[in-house]
Amino acid sequence: MLKPDQLLRQLLPRRFSLIQKLTILTGTVVVLFMTLFAWVNINNLQKLLVNNTIRDLDNLASTIIRMTHHQMLVDNRVVVYQMINEVANRPGIERIRMINRSGVIVHSTATDEIGQLLDQKAAQCNLCHKPGQTLIRPPLLERSRFFTLPNGKQVMGLAKAVQNEQSCSTAACHAHVASTKVLGVVDIIVSLDVLKADLASYRNRIILLTVLLIILLGASLTFFTLHLVNRPVNELLRHTARLAQGQLDCEMTPTSNDELGELMRAFQLMTNNLRQARNDLEEWGRTLEEKVRDRSEQLQRMQMQLVHTEKLASLGELVAGIAHEINNPLSGILIFSSLAAKDKRLDPALKGDLETISSEAQRCAGIVKGLLEFARDYQPKMTVCDINQVVVDSLRLVECQSVFQNVAILRQLANDLPLIMADQNQLKQVFINIFINAGQAMQDLKRGELKIITARAGDPAGGVILRISDSGYGVPEEQLGKLFDPFFTTKGTGGTGLGLSVSYGIIQAHGGTITAESSIGVGTTFSISLPPCTDSNQTDPGV
Ligand SMILES: Nc1ncnc2c1ncn2[C@@H]1O[C@H](COP(=O)(O)OP(=O)(O)OP(=O)(O)O)[C@@H](O)[C@H]1O
Ligand SMILES: [Mg+2]
Known part of the structure; x- marks a missing residue:
């Protein structure tokens, strides 16, 4: 059982499309106007046919009067009636009769009515004999009448x-008084069958033509509306629906050069602009x-550097104290071990042990020297210099060392550096340490x-950037963060692990940065950036 609203929805027509509305409206207008046109045409044609028939009958009546005029003058009624009878034989003529001025039918092709007296009120008489007046020459159309035979x-x-003429009033036989205007009436009655058949035939043709025209007009209107309106409108609708779903890459080709074509072009332009705006927005989002x-990475690096710097500073203080304390006893050990080694009383078997004590104490002194260097508050002696020159000088000092025997040294030094x-x-100290580390990694x-x-x-x-890359064994990722930590070394007793931490401090004291990248088996790259010489840092020796 359907609910009332469902029933209503089923009964009510669904939403009409634009083309359907246009077709229904133009179709209704065309049908209405064509029907009106056909109806007016049929009516006019009917009037025309009736008027033509009336004129034909009037001409026939005139012909009969003219034809019989002479015989009437000689009062030869037999010939007159014969002539009338012959004319009445024409197809469509029902009867012809002559009525004298007294209203008596003096002759009729329907012989049974001859001699009848007609009343002035009779249909055939009251056309001229109107109440109160008699028309001598009434208008042609007023002399006709339609009626149905028994x-x-x-x-x-x-x-x-039949008008009284001069010849009539002077005729020898039965002269009429000259003042008499009308001598009698010729009354012709014709069948309407032919007229009705003609009319029906014309009407059918007009109706057929109208129907054909309606069909043709409707078909052409529908065709042109479909082609000129429906196609572009549907294309626009499809395009808009795709836009609404966010498909901004859809394309639409204008189907014409008219307003709808313009609209389609404008829509396509709008789509392109929207697409561009969305791409720009996405690009902007990506860039952002x-x-x-x-x-964030920069911030993280800075934070790590800060932590590292603080760690180094506190460690520096600690190390400086310890190194200072160790230095004095170490000097004693060194002096007394060398004195003992020179003493003649020394058992030669102990000489080797004393030399070991002395060399190990010297190694300790080296470590302490490094520690003091690390902990020292750097006060660089700043001068204006060319970094390329410092690099070349540093290389010259190390390139002959055995670790560089199998190493090709490539220089790409830019000549437009500030x-x-x-x-x-200090810079040389940094570069030499990095070169030697690299050489050791490749030996x-x-x-x-x-x-x-x-x-x-x-x-x-x-400023300037210096990149030192080697093709050595590389640094494992977990060690990369410790490279600049003091005492971090993988070289056992062969290294102090202070080279890079001292370098870090020096570069920082110069207002620069030092970073390292490395891949196992590929190599390691140290990047150092230093600020350019400016008026302010030229006059500030503390930088
Ligand atoms: N180019 C490199 N390739 C591979 N590892 C390196 C490289 N440079 C530095 N390292 C690693 O970093 C550690 C620390 O280096 P750093 O220069 O601070 O100390 P060291 O070289 O070990 O000792 P020192 O410099 O006192 O002789 C090294 O022991 C090494 O493991
Ligand atoms: Mg080193």
Whole structure:
């Protein structure tokens, strides 16, 4: 059982589309106007046919009067009636009769009515004999009448007055008085069958033509509306639906150059702009994400550097105290062990032990020296210098060492670098330490490669960048964060683990940064950036 609202929805027509509305409206208008046009046409045609028939009958009546005029003058009624009878034989003529001015039918092709006296109120008489007046020459159309014969046939009658002429009033036989205007009436009655058949035939043709025109008009209107309106509107609708679903990459080709074509072009332009805006927005979002990521990493690096710097500072203080305390007893050990070694009383068997004590004490002194260097509050002696020159000088000091025997040294030193403010000796200390570390990392290789690149920094300050890469064994990822920690070494007794931490301090004291990247089996790269020489840092020796 359907609910009332469901029933209503089923009964009510569904939503009409634009093309359906247009078709229904234009169809209704076309049908209405064409029907009106056909109806007016049929009516006009009917009037025209009736008027033509009336005129034909009037002409026939005139012909009969003209034809019989002479015989009437000689009062030869037999010939007159014969002539009338012959004319009445024409198809469609029902009867012809002559009525004299007294209203008596003097002759009729329907012989039974001859001699009858007609009343002036009779249909055939009251056309001229109107109440209160008699029309001598009534208008043609007013002299016709339509009626039905007793046998049911529909007919039309036309009465034409026989006017009194001069020849009539002077004729020898039966002269009429000259003042008499009308001598009698010729009344012709014709069948309406032919007229009705013609009319029906015309009407059918007009109806057929109208129906054909309606169909043709409807079909052409529908075709053109479909082609010119429906197609572009549907295309626009599809396009808008796709846009609503967020498919901004959809394309639409205008189907015409008219307003709808313009609309389609405008829509496509709008889609392209929307797509561009969305792409820009997405790109912007991506860039923003990248920027946020970069900044976060930068922040993290800075934080790590800060922690590292603080760690180094507190460690420095500690180390400085310990190194100072150790230095004095160590000097004693060194002096007394060398004195003991020279003493003649010494058992030669103990000489070797004393030499070991002396060399180990010297190693300790080296460590203590390194510690003091690490802990020392750097006061660099700043001068304007060319970093390329410092690199070349540092290389010259180490390249002959055995660790570089199988190493190819490549230099890519930019020649447009700004000058820097630096303590050249300290910088050399940093570079030499990195070169020796690199050489040691490659000494087991048959052929190593040390690459030194200097370049102008891309940052707005416009400093210099130095990259030192080797093709050595690399640093495992878990050790990379400890490289700049004091005492971190993988070289056992062969290293103090202070080289990089001292380098870190020096570079920092120069206002620069030092970082390391490494891949196991590929190599390690140290990147050092230093600020350029400016008016402010040139005059500030404390930098
Ligand atoms: N180019 C490199 N390739 C591989 N590992 C390296 C490289 N440079 C440094 N390292 C690692 O970092 C550690 C610390 O280096 P650092 O220069 O501070 O101390 P060291 O070289 O061990 O000792 P020192 O410099 O006092 O002789 C090294 O022991 C080594 O393990
Ligand atoms: Mg080292």
